[in-house]
Amino acid sequence: MTRFIFITGGVASSLGKGIASASLGALLQARGFSVRLRKLDPYLNVDPGTMSPYQHGEVYVTDDGAETDLDLGHYERFTGVPARQADSTTTGRIYSTVIARERRGDYLGATVQVIPHVTDAIKQFITGETGDTDFVLCEIGGTVGDIEGLPFLEAIRQLGNELGHARSLFVHLTLVPYIGSSGELKTKPTQHSVKELQSVGIQPDILLCRCDREIPAEARRKIALFCNLRPSAVIQALDVDSIYHVPQSYHEQGFDDEVMRHFAIEAKQPDLARWTGIMQRVRSPEGEVAVAVVGKYMTLKDAYKSLGEALAHGGIANNMRVKLNWIDSEIFEKEDAVHYLEGVHGILVPGGFGERGTEGKILAARFARERGVPYFGICFGMQMAVIEAARHLVGLDGAGSSEFGPCQHPVVGLLTEWTRGNAVERRMIGDNLGGTMRLGAYPADLAAGSKVRDIYDADRISERHRHRYEVNITYKDRLESAGLRFSGMSPDGTLPEIVEIPAHPWFVGVQFHPELKSKPFDPHPLFASFIKAAVAQSRLV
């Protein structure tokens, strides 16, 4: 029997609803239950794939090729359960389904309305494909009171009724701010937020109160009284030094106990050894290495959420703290890159789109190659490294990517046809931008004797993709004779997936996004190896 836990947020956005949901998922898992986490986003985009990283942060890609909210990355990192398209939806996607049904005539002459047709589609999403999972956790994006969120709240209200208390639970995350001038924690915003939720017919069962200091028992009693809850259901969600400390901190505050009490489940205490182990490593590393991330969306760290986490996991694997220098590549077009890159122990050029700042990225790749500094190029970062090698190792001055318009040597070009499993996928210039990239998991074969074969300790790997352009295979021979090795290829041998420089201490470019699959308790081998190389570099400089 699957039970459903609905997580809403109030008072303010950015309180960490995603981490809260992921942490509860981890706690339930630690008690031996199976979990799935789902996200419902109230915006009208069908998925976040067409949104600017400044608007939305990272687009998280699943194995089955869905472009989803970055919270799905938290879910997967905290629980290890691979996210799927069936775990992510938006208002846009729900409405597209409803409108397509209406056009087919599925509604048999009815007037199609938000209630019941849209809410039914939302309920189908929530309850669909749950299998025999013990708990499905559904996070509702946005903040209670947003107009866009109403159909979602109505749908979960209805579900709460249909499933009953024994199979549904409402968790509401709020903020209890500290007002410095009066020296007090304030409960009123939480009270108002709960009223807002009650006004749409939802009585939260558990309140998670974000706060930067202990909430006195008296204040918690007051919140419970005004919000119609028992005091033990008011859980303080204290600020902690690392997101990986949240599961344990919630447990100490009695969150999972309260969930068990609600469902009247007698369960064993959670085994939190995994999380205490991670925290030990995070808190007492043996040293520190500095990695420069040379990219584009540097003012918004959320744009590279999984990347930052994967680098931290690489640190965990090596008992090191990884200090990240986020550098906007455009700066290298005005100032000397040496000034910024001298002294770092590794250089990473992450994924990106568009021409702006690319010359700076190419410069960073060149610096790393020439100086023997560990270089990790991810997706766009691999493409930039190949352009750099074509220009300076092969001597093709006009080397570039067709993403930026026609060029003399398109060493990176638009992919118009490729195979996925046993089907052929096609795309043309001028096609829709939404959902038309090479998306999701694809296999790659690793060359015997290559560095990556050694790092993965496997002949075939599967990694997630999100890009439109590919390294142009017609330049392979020239690049290989100049010192670049194509060490990972698609199984049919047409798509370069990994390049490396055998004569360099650590120079690897990958066409996919390995950061999406890294976990704190299972660091991705490429990140573990890159940070290991950075540690070796730090002993040289």
Ligand code: GLN
């Ligand atoms: N802009 C490049 C492409 O579309 C790289 C994309 C990326 O880094 N994710 O191929």
